[in-house]
Amino acid sequence: MASTVGVIFSSTNDENVPELTKVRSKGSIPYGGRYRLVDFALSCMVNSGITTVGMITKNNYQSLMDHLGSGKEWDLARKEGGLILLPPYSDESEMLYRNRLEGLKGASAFLKKCKEDFVVVADSDAVYKLDYRKVIDQHIKTNADLTLVYHEHEGGDINSYIMLDTDSNGQIISIDVNQRASGVRKHYINVFVARTSYLLNLIQTSIARGYSSFSGDILVPAAKTGNIYGYKYEGYYQNVDSLQSYFKANMDLLDKKIRTELFADRDIYTKVNDAAPAKFSETAKVSNSLIHDGCLIEGTVENCVLFRGVKVGKGAVLKNCIIMSENYIGDNCKLSYVVSDKDVAIRNGVTLAGCAQKPYFINKGMHI
Amino acid sequence: MLRKKECVAMLLAGGQGSRLYALTSNIAKPAVCFGAKYRIIDFPLSNCINSGIDTVGVLTQYQPLILNEYVGNGQPWDLDRTFGGVHILSPYEAKTDTSWYKGTANAIYQNIRFMKMYDPEYVLILSGDHIYKMDYDKMLAAHKATGADCTIACMQVPMKEASRFGILNTNPDGSIYEFEEKPKQPKSDLASMGIYIFTASKLFKYLELDEKDPNSEKDFGKNVLPAMLNAGEKMYSYRFEGYWKDVGTISSLWEANMDLLGDVPKFDLRDTERVIHSRSPLAPPAYVEGKVVNSMIANGCDIEGTVINSVVGTNCVIEKGAEVKDCVLMGNTVVKAGAKVNYSIIDEDVTIGKKAVIGDVIEKASLVESKTSGIAVLGRGICIGDGKEVAAGDIVDKNI
Numbered sequence: 077m078a079s080t081v082g083v084i085f086s087s088t089n090d091e092n093v094p095e096l097t098k099v100r101s102k103g104s105i106p107y108g109g110r111y112r113l114v115d116f117a118l119s120c121m122v123n124s125g126i127t128t129v130g131m132i133t134k135n136n137y138q139s140l141m142d143h144l145g146s147g148k149e150w151d152l153a154r155k156e157g158g159l160i161l162l163p164p165y166s167d168e169s170e171m172l173y174r175n176r177l178e179g180l181k182g183a184s185a186f187l188k189k190c191k192e193d194f195v196v197v198a199d200s201d202a203v204y205k206l207d208y209r210k211v212i213d214q215h216i217k218t219n220a221d222l223t224l225v226y227h228e229h230e231g232g233d234i235n236s237y238i239m240l241d242t243d244s245n246g247q248i249i250s251i252d253v254n255q256r257a258s259g260v261r262k263h264y265i266n267v268f269v270a271r272t273s274y275l276l277n278l279i280q281t282s283i284a285r286g287y288s289s290f291s292g293d294i295l296v297p298a299a300k301t302g303n304i305y306g307y308k309y310e311g312y313y314q315n316v317d318s319l320q321s322y323f324k325a326n327m328d329l330l331d332k333k334i335r336t337e338l339f340a341d342r343d344i345y346t347k348v349n350d351a352a353p354a355k356f357s358e359t360a361k362v363s364n365s366l367i368h369d370g371c372l373i374e375g376t377v378e379n380c381v382l383f384r385g386v387k388v389g390k391g392a393v394l395k396n397c398i399i400m401s402e403n404y405i406g407d408n409c410k411l412s413y414v415v416s417d418k419d420v421a422i423r424n425g426v427t428l429a430g431c432a433q434k435p436y437f438i439n440k441g442m443h444i
Numbered sequence: 445m446l447r448k449k450e451c452v453a454m455l456l457a458g459g460q461g462s463r464l465y466a467l468t469s470n471i472a473k474p475a476v477c478f479g480a481k482y483r484i485i486d487f488p489l490s491n492c493i494n495s496g497i498d499t500v501g502v503l504t505q506y507q508p509l510i511l512n513e514y515v516g517n518g519q520p521w522d523l524d525r526t527f528g529g530v531h532i533l534s535p536y537e538a539k540t541d542t543s544w545y546k547g548t549a550n551a552i553y554q555n556i557r558f559m560k561m562y563d564p565e566y567v568l569i570l571s572g573d574h575i576y577k578m579d580y581d582k583m584l585a586a587h588k589a590t591g592a593d594c595t596i597a598c599m600q601v602p603m604k605e606a607s608r609f610g611i612l613n614t615n616p617d618g619s620i621y622e623f624e625e626k627p628k629q630p631k632s633d634l635a636s637m638g639i640y641i642f643t644a645s646k647l648f649k650y651l652e653l654d655e656k657d658p659n660s661e662k663d664f665g666k667n668v669l670p671a672m673l674n675a676g677e678k679m680y681s682y683r684f685e686g687y688w689k690d691v692g693t694i695s696s697l698w699e700a701n702m703d704l705l706g707d708v709p710k711f712d713l714r715d716t717e718r719v720i721h722s723r724s725p726l727a728p729p730a731y732v733e734g735k736v737v738n739s740m741i742a743n744g745c746d747i748e749g750t751v752i753n754s755v756v757g758t759n760c761v762i763e764k765g766a767e768v769k770d771c772v773l774m775g776n777t778v779v780k781a782g783a784k785v786n787y788s789i790i791d792e793d794v795t796i797g798k799k800a801v802i803g804d805v806i807e808k809a810s811l812v813e814s815k816t817s818g819i820a821v822l823g824r825g826i827c828i829g830d831g832k833e834v835a836a837g838d839i840v841d842k843n844i
Contacts, residue, residue: 109729110743148519329728339728342744348724350520352713353480353742353755355705362736368729369481369743372714382729 078212081157081192081272082121083183085176086114087134088199088266089236092317095437096417100139103200105316106400106418108329109368109381111346112143113316114200117267119344121196122150124208128157130186132179134164134172143347150345162186176290180279187276195275199266202315203325205338206267211307214246215269220305222274222298224248225267227313230260236317238264238291240299242306251299253291262306264295265313312337323415323435326381326398330364351384359390368401375405389424396432400440414438447527448563449499451584451641453492454555456548457485457572458505463693465815466823466841467791472504473692474572475511477774477792479704479713480742480757482722483514484691487577488570489521489530490720495580497568499528501558503551505535505544520723533558547662553651559644567647569640569664575700575711576637576688577718583682584641592680593646594672596620597639599684609635610665612681620679625665634681637688640664646677687711694816698789701755701772705738725758734762742775749779757792766796770806780830787836788820796822797830809836 086103096105103114114131121129129152133140146152147159162183164172173179180197187195194215196208206225215223226240239252240262251264270278278294287293298304312334314325328334338344351370356362360373367373370385375392382388383400389407397414405411406424413430417440422428426444430436438444461473468476474485485502492500500523504511511532518530533555535544545551552569559567566587568580578597587595598612606627612634613622624630650668654660660667673679687710691697703710713720727744735750744759749766757775762768766779772789779785782799787809796802803809803820812818814837823841828834832844 111728330731332731335728335731342726344728345726348520348726350719350721350724352720353740354730355714356736356739356741356751357707358738360736362732364733365731366729367732367741369724370714 078194078216079192080124080126080194080196080208080212081187081190082118082126082129082208083132083180083187083195083197084114084117084121084129085132085179085197085199085266086137086140087132088176088201089317090135092236093319093322095319095415095439096316096322097136099136099417099440101133101135101137102316104137104140104143105322106383107203107316107322108326109366109383111344112140113203114140114143115344115346116203116205117198117200118144118150118152119346120204120206120208121198122152122345123343124196126196126208127152127154128160128190128192130160130162130183132162132183134179137163145347149347157190160186175288177279177282177287177294180275180290181283184276184279187272190272192272194269195272196267196269197275201317202265202313203328203338204265204309204313205311205344206309208267208269211267211269214305214307218246218305220247220303221270222295222302222304223269223307224264224295224304225269225307225309226262227265227309228260228262229313231256231258231263237261238266238295240264240306246305246307248299248304248306251291251296253289253296262308265309265315267309269307319415319435319437320433323398323413323432327379327396329366329381330379349384357390370401375407375409383418398435417441420444449528450564451497451499451566451568451580452559452562452564452644453488453497453500453568453570453580454552454559455485455488455500455502455570455572456551457502457511458508458545458551459571459573460506461573461692464697465694465839466821467694467697467789468507469823469841470507471510471824472506472508472572475514476691476697477757478575478691478697479701480740480755480775481724482713482720484575485511485515485572486521486720486722487575488572489515489518489523490718490722491576491578491580492568492570493521493523493721494718495578495584497580498523498525499562499564500530501533501555502530502572503533503545503555505551508532508534514723516723521721528562531558547667548664549651549654549660549668550662552647552664553655553662556648556651559648564644567642567644569638569642571638573690573692574637574688575691576684576686577715577720578639578684578686578688579718580639580641583639583684586682587641587643587680590618590680591678592619593643593677594669594679595641595682596669596679597637597682597684598634599637599688600633601635603630603633606630606633606635610638610669612636614681618681618683620673620681623665623669623673623679634683636665637684638665640669641682646672650675650677694789694819694821698772698819702753702770704740704755705753727759734764749781771803786820787818788822788834790822791824791826793825794822795827797828797832799831800828801833802828803834804836812837815839 090097152159391408461468523530730745749762809818
C-alpha cells in the first residue's frame with residue numbers, strides 16, 4: 077500500500093466524560109473487559125500496514141504511557157519508526173495546545189521527518205474497526221486534498237458534532253460544526269487522510285493566518301471551495317462522549333454480532349497482563365456477560381462486563397454493570413447499572429443502583 | 445568489567461513424553477498446555493525469572509516447532525535480555541562428532557560452551573515436565589551455605605510411590621550418602637525433583653568424565669550423580685515443601701489441572717506473589733451465557749452450554765446444549781450443540797460434532813482399564829463427526 081504514517085490524538089473532548097477522564101486521557105479509558113479506547117485506532121493503523129505512529133498527548137497521560145509502553149504489543153517497538161509519543165512542550169510550542177490545529181502543529185516536526193507520502197489522523201474516542209488502506213485508496217482515486225471518514229447514525233445530546241453532506245461522487249459540499257444532530261446524519265468520526273506534504277503545508281499556512289479551529293476555519297471553508305471528500309465507514313461505530321454512551325459501548329459487546337465484528341479476527345491489540353484464568357465457584361451463576369482472566373466469581377452476574385481480577389462474593393448479584401479491573405465486590409452486594417472504576421472495594425451487603433440513562437459511577441480506588 | 449552471570453539455568457526440554465500419547469505426537473512435552481492458558485514450560489521459566497535467574501538455555505530435540513515458537517525471544521517472561529535471556533539450544537552439527545542429544549548429561553555436555561559464555565559460578569539444571577512454584581534463589585543460598593558441589597531438590601512422596609523416583613538417602617545434616625534411581629525397595633521417601641544446582645567447575649569436570657566413559661548412558665540420575673558421589677564430592681539434598689507435580693502421564697496431567705479448582709485449590713495460580721507468566725493470547729474476555737460451575741475459563745471462550753468441574757483453555761466454544769464435565773480443554777476447541785464430553789483431555793484445535801459423546805461419566809470411566817485410567821484423550825487438531833462416540837479411556841489421534 078501507499079506509505080502511510082499515523083497520528084493519533086489521545087485526548088479529545090475529555091471534558092465530556094469527566095468521571096472517566098479524571099485520572100486518565102480519553103484514549104486510555106478502559107473498555108470491553110480488557111481494552112483501552114486507543115487500542116482501536118492504534119490496532120486499525122497497525123492492521124492497515126502502518127508502522128510509524130505519532131501519539132499526541134495532552135493532559136494526565138501517565139496511564140496512557142503505562143498502557144502503551146514501548147508499543148511492543150502493537151509490534152510498534154521498532155528501530156525504524158514505531159510508536160512515538162508527542163507530548164506537549166516538546167517542540168517549538170511554548171504552551172499546552174488549545175485546539176486541534178495547535179496539536180497538529182506540535183506534531184509537524186515529527187511529520188517533517190517522516191518519509192511516508194500519506195498521513196492518517198485519528199482520535200481515540202471511539203470503538204470501530206476500519207481499514208485505513210481503503211480510505212487511502214479512495215483518497216488517491218478521487219485526488220482529494222483531504223478525505224474525511226464519516227459514519228451515518230443518529231446524534232446524541234452533545235453539541236460538538238461535525239456533520240457532512242456529500243454529493244453523489246462523495247465530494248463534501250457542506251459541513252455543519254457544533255450542531256445538535258437530529259435524525260440520522262453523516263457524522264465525521266475525526267479520522268482524516270491527507271498527503272503528508274499537503275497537511276504540513278495546511279498547518280503552516282493556517283497558523284500563519286491566525287486560524288484557531290481545524291473544523292471551523294479549515295474544514296467548513298474547504299467544503300465550499302476546496303477539494304475534500306467523504307469516506308463512508310459502514311461498520312460498527314460507537315464513540316464515547318458521555319457516561320451513557322460509554323455504558324452503551326460496553327453493553328454492545330454482549331451482542332454476538334458486534335463482538336464478532338470487532339474481535340473474531342483477534343486483531344485488536346492491547347497491553348497483556350498475566351492474570352490467571354477466571355474461576356467460577358460452585359455458587360457461580362453467570363449469564364450474558366464478559367468475564368476476563370483473573371476474575372473469581374462466587375455470586376450471580378447478569379449482563380455485565382467484568383475486567384481483569386474482579387472478585388464477586390457469595391450471594392452478590394450484579395446486573396447490567398461494568399466493573400473495571402481489581403474490584404472487590406463483597407458478599408450479598410446488590411449492584412445494578414453500576415460503572416465502577418478500577419481498584420474499588422465494596423463491602424458485604426451494599427446495595428447500589430443506577431439506570432441505563434444514568435449509571436451509578438464509582439470513582440477509582442473508592443472503598444464503599 | 446568482565447560480564448558474567450552468577451547462575452545459569454539449563455532447562456531439559458527435549459523429552460518426547462511418550463506416556464502422554466496423542467498429546468505429544470507432534471509437540472514436545474514442555475509445550476503441552478496446562479491450566480487453561482499456560483504451557484508446562486511457563487512454570488520453570490517463570491520460576492527462573494522470579495528467582496532472579498535471567499539466563500536460561502532451553503535444550504530441545506523432539507518436535508521443537510511449537511516450543512520454539514512459544515519461547516520465542518523470551519519476552520513474556522522478561523527473558524529478552526541484552527546479556528543473557530532465554531536461548532533455544534538444539535543439537536547442532538560440529539566439525540567432528542555431530543550427534544543428537546544422547547541423554548540428559550550429554551545434552552548439557554554439548555552446550556558447555558554456551559554456559560561458559562556467562563562464566564557462571566553455578567549451574568541450575570531443570571526439567572520441563574513439572575508443575576510447581578519454587579524460589580531457586582533459596583536453593584542456591586542453601587547450596588552456598590553447605591559448600592556443596594551439587595545440591596538436589598527433593599520432596600517427600602508416599603512410600604508406595606517412591607520406587608517411581610530417584611531416591612535420596614541422606615544423613616541428618618541433609619548430605620547425601622546414597623542415590624538410587626527408581627529402587628525396587630526404597631530406603632527413604634525423599635524423591636529427587638530433577639532440579640540440581642552444581643558448582644559450575646565440578647559440573648564441567650564430571651560431564652567431561654562421563655562423556656569419555658563408554659559404558660555411561662549419559663544420564664544425570666544414572667551416571668553423573670552416582671559418579672560424583674563415588675568420587676566423594678559434597679552432595680546435599682534441599683527439601684522443598686509445596687505443590688509439585690510431575691505431569692508425565694495422562695492421569696497426572698488431568699489431576700494437576702483439577703488441583704487448580706475448588707475454593708481452596710491445592711495449587712493456586714491466582715497467588716500474585718509469584719506470578720506465572722505466559723505468552724497470553726490476544727483474545728477478548730470470555731463470554732458466558734450458560735452454566736459454569738467449579739471451573740476455570742480462559743479469555744476468548746464463548747460458553748453457551750454447561751461446564752462443570754473443568755478447565756477450559758483460551759478460545760474454546762461450548763455451544764448451547766453441550767455439556768462438558770470433569771474435563772481439560774486445552775484451547776481453540778469447539779464443542780457443538782448437544783455434545784456430551786465427560787472425563788476427557790481434549791488437545792488444542794479439536795472440533796467435537798453435534799451430539800457426539802466423548803468419554804463416560806467419571807464414576808464409570810474411572811473403573812475402565814486403560815493406559816489413561818479411563819480418561820478419553822483427543823489429539824491435536826482432530827475432528828469428531830456429528831453423533832460419533834469415543835469410549836472412556838480411548839486415545840484418538842485421527843478424525844472420526
